[in-house]
Amino acid sequence: MVKTTFMGEWPILNTEPPILRTEGLKAFYVLDVHGVQKVVKAVNEVDLNIRENEVYGIAGESGCGKTTLLKALYGAIEPPLRLMGGTVYYRVPGEEIDVFMLSAEEKRRLRWEYIAYIPQGSMSVLNPVTKLKETYQDFISSHVTGKTRADAFKIAAGHMAELGLPRKLLDAYPHQLSGGMRQRVTIALAALLKPRIMIADEPTTALDVVVQRGVVQLLRDIQQRLGNTIILVTHDMGVQANIADRVAIMYAGKIIEEATTEEIFGNPLHPYTRYLIQSLPKFGDKTARTSAPGSPPSLMDLPSGCPFHLRCPDTLETCIEQMPPLVAVASSHRVACWLARER
Amino acid sequence: MDKLIEVDQLTKVFTLGSIISRIRITATDHVSFYIKPAEIFALAGESGCGKTTAARMILGFEEPTSGTILHEGRAVEYAKNKKGRGTQDIQAIFQDPFKTFNPLRTVDRYFFETVQNYKLAGSDGEAIKLISDKLNAVGLSYEEFAGKYPSEFSGGQLQRISIARALLTNPTLLIADEPVSMVDASLRMSIVNLFKKLKEEFNVSVLYITHDLATAYYMSDRIAIMFRVNIVEMGPVERVLMDPKHPYTKLLRESIPEADPKRRWSGAVKLSDVEYEEYLRQGCRFAGRCPQVMERCRGEIPDEVYVDQVLVKCHLYSGTEETLDRKVS
Numbered sequence: 056m057v058k059t060t061f062m063g064e065w066p067i068l069n070t071e072p073p074i075l076r077t078e079g080l081k082a083f084y085v086l087d088v089h090g091v092q093k094v095v096k097a098v099n100e101v102d103l104n105i106r107e108n109e110v111y112g113i114a115g116e117s118g119c120g121k122t123t124l125l126k127a128l129y130g131a132i133e134p135p136l137r138l139m140g141g142t143v144y145y146r147v148p149g150e151e152i153d154v155f156m157l158s159a160e161e162k163r164r165l166r167w168e169y170i171a172y173i174p175q176g177s178m179s180v181l182n183p184v185t186k187l188k189e190t191y192q193d194f195i196s197s198h199v200t201g202k203t204r205a206d207a208f209k210i211a212a213g214h215m216a217e218l219g220l221p222r223k224l225l226d227a228y229p230h231q232l233s234g235g236m237r238q239r240v241t242i243a244l245a246a247l248l249k250p251r252i253m254i255a256d257e258p259t260t261a262l263d264v265v266v267q268r269g270v271v272q273l274l275r276d277i278q279q280r281l282g283n284t285i286i287l288v289t290h291d292m293g294v295q296a297n298i299a300d301r302v303a304i305m306y307a308g309k310i311i312e313e314a315t316t317e318e319i320f321g322n323p324l325h326p327y328t329r330y331l332i333q334s335l336p337k338f339g340d341k342t343a344r345t346s347a348p349g350s351p352p353s354l355m356d357l358p359s360g361c362p363f364h365l366r367c368p369d370t371l372e373t374c375i376e377q378m379p380p381l382v383a384v385a386s387s388h389r390v391a392c393w394l395a396r397e398r
Numbered sequence: 399m400d401k402l403i404e405v406d407q408l409t410k411v412f413t414l415g416s417i418i419s420r421i422r423i424t425a426t427d428h429v430s431f432y433i434k435p436a437e438i439f440a441l442a443g444e445s446g447c448g449k450t451t452a453a454r455m456i457l458g459f460e461e462p463t464s465g466t467i468l469h470e471g472r473a474v475e476y477a478k479n480k481k482g483r484g485t486q487d488i489q490a491i492f493q494d495p496f497k498t499f500n501p502l503r504t505v506d507r508y509f510f511e512t513v514q515n516y517k518l519a520g521s522d523g524e525a526i527k528l529i530s531d532k533l534n535a536v537g538l539s540y541e542e543f544a545g546k547y548p549s550e551f552s553g554g555q556l557q558r559i560s561i562a563r564a565l566l567t568n569p570t571l572l573i574a575d576e577p578v579s580m581v582d583a584s585l586r587m588s589i590v591n592l593f594k595k596l597k598e599e600f601n602v603s604v605l606y607i608t609h610d611l612a613t614a615y616y617m618s619d620r621i622a623i624m625f626r627v628n629i630v631e632m633g634p635v636e637r638v639l640m641d642p643k644h645p646y647t648k649l650l651r652e653s654i655p656e657a658d659p660k661r662r663w664s665g666a667v668k669l670s671d672v673e674y675e676e677y678l679r680q681g682c683r684f685a686g687r688c689p690q691v692m693e694r695c696r697g698e699i700p701d702e703v704y705v706d707q708v709l710v711k712c713h714l715y716s717g718t719e720e721t722l723d724r725k726v727s
Contacts, residue, residue, distance in 0.1 A: 116582040116583045116584055117582055118582075263609055264650060265444070265650060265653045268653040268667045269667055271663070272663070272666060291655065292583070293656055293657050296655060296656065296657045296658055296662070297656075297659075297662050297663055320657060320658060330584055334586070334587040335612070335657045336590075336613055337656070338612065338639060338640065338651075338654075341615075343591070344587045344590075344616070346585050346587040346588040347585070350552035350554055350555060350582070350585060351552065351582060
């Protein structure tokens with residue numbers, strides 16, 4: 056590693072501008088508990104550059120701010136969540152737009168057609184009292200003008216066939232399907248209007264392994280077919296390894312490491328990432344694995360400096376005082392750790 | 399004694415509805431296995447395969463429709479038929495540590511209650527000594543625990559606390575139902591390691607119920623794979639998971655996402671379209687998705703045979719069994 060080029064001066068290999076970009080994004084929950092104001096720093100100065108036609112994985116444990124980050128990326132900031140600073144830009148053909156400057160109507164028009172969101176636990180988002188074909192028809196008639204219900208049904212059936220889902224599903228009610236099937240129907244619905252960006256929040260959690268594989272297969276299939284971008288949030292590092300092109304690791308509201316999937320798994324630099332990857336049990340290898348000591352900090356009461364310093368095996372003096380910036384250590388590897396700088 | 403728990407031909411059928419329209423749901427169908435002292439036995443399978451029902455019957459929470467459960471040679475009774483308190487020797491740990499404890503009560507009250515119920519200590523001092531011993535065993539101290547509410551602990555700490563509570567009665571068997579699936583990824587292995595430590599230091603057996611084959615491989619000695627209410631493969635974990643015999647175990651094993659970007663999934667997986675059809679299927683329930691399906695699989699239920707000391711319930715191996723000696727492993 057060349058030390059002189061350390062401070063983020065690496066040449067950008069991919070000259071294409073990112074499709075989604077954030078600058079110093081800060082979104083906090085401001086709560087009023089018995090007259091005392093409490094601030095939950097869920098997303099704290101996040102800079103992302105997500106490229107066109109990639110699967111960008113975001114990993115981290117529960118309560119680290121993953122879902123809040125997705126809400127902010129989607130432009131869905133509602134109280135008690137507040138935007139405290141920073142911006143999110145989408146690149147639509149010809150220009151770059153600031154999401155938080157858009158009107159409600161403009162945002163509505165971008166949704167599903169430009170950016171689609173598959174929420175967590177999406178097996179329970181389908182309307183339980185209507186058949187799936189009606190959900191599809193409502194969806195189509197509210198976003199595509201000049202289609203009759205019969206046309207909408209044809210589009211829906213064609214779309215299902217394309218994705219390899221049985222057509223008879225359209226005549227079923229959500230409760231008649233298994234969790235994995237509902238998840239796949241929701242993903243298919245999100246892909247219907249060919250969005251450029253799809254955001255998936257824990258799409259494989261709470262599913263059986265074989266079904267998980269089916270869901271990942273469907274996401275990958277859609278991504279290749281549409282050539283779009285998928286932002287995939289999951290804490291399951293195995294799923295990340297299987298589908299993501301680049302992975303960002305989030306800890307206590309911050310991105311602490313970001314690299315290509317091969318780099319993250321082959322050469323993790325942040326001690327937290329190392330714990331996360333090395334603690335995964337592997338088949339054919341029964342050597343003892345250890346978890347990171349201690350437990351994750353509360354977002355309401357973050358420690359000074361680096362949020363990981365209380366659990367870190369080799370804390371420096373600087374770590375206690377100052378948060379390390381996320382800097383590039385190689386052309387496609389950024390890490391926020393003072394130790395990585397020492398190296 | 400070579401068998402701590404012996405479950406034989408355990409069947410549970412739930413019935414729903416009235417006399418006029420009755421639905422029968424089979425949860426476990428002739429399930430047999432045993433657990434040796436100081437052994438971690440994993441019961442793995444998809445949701446709805448009957449693994450939790452089997453555990454609840456061992457705990458006495460459900461009454462088996464047929465079959466027997468022997469604990470150290472004595473039959474385990476259904477809790478409602480028993481006069482006294484539940485057995486001290488079998489204790490349970492549940493999936494979600496946040497739901498295990500009432501958020502409005504301090505966690506130490508659960509400990510003192512258990513001590514009282516089983517009359518484990520004569521005085522307060524003795525009780526505190528017992529409780530802090532058990533907390534030390536799971537890596538916590540009495541001082542950081544006393545008088546606190548569940549919300550003051552992290553998920554990993556709470557799960558340790560519920561393990562410590564289960565240890566109060568010096569059980570010989572812990573039944574852990576998905577104990578790590580709700581615990582943060584960075585703390586998960588510490589709980590898994592704790593079970594291994596309890597087995598080694600206190601000779602506690604663990605019935606580890608999970609759908610996560612990777613942790614099952616890491617911590618258990620023997621494993622049973624369940625599919626749609628039956629055990630389809632059972633044996634030493636090394637043999638079952640490193641060299642799976644049943645096509646379903648093979649599929650499961652292949653579908654586990656490995657944390658290695660160089661080894662991604664290849665090829666498509668066939669999922670069942672309509673799940674309940676699988677439960678109703680005659681013959682082998684995996685026949686609809688099995689890549690090696692034969693004509694007889696659709697009609698006949700396969701026998702359980704031993705291949706290479708592993709029990710397999712599949713027609714591919716029918717007639718190839720070495721011996722039907724059940725004491726082999």
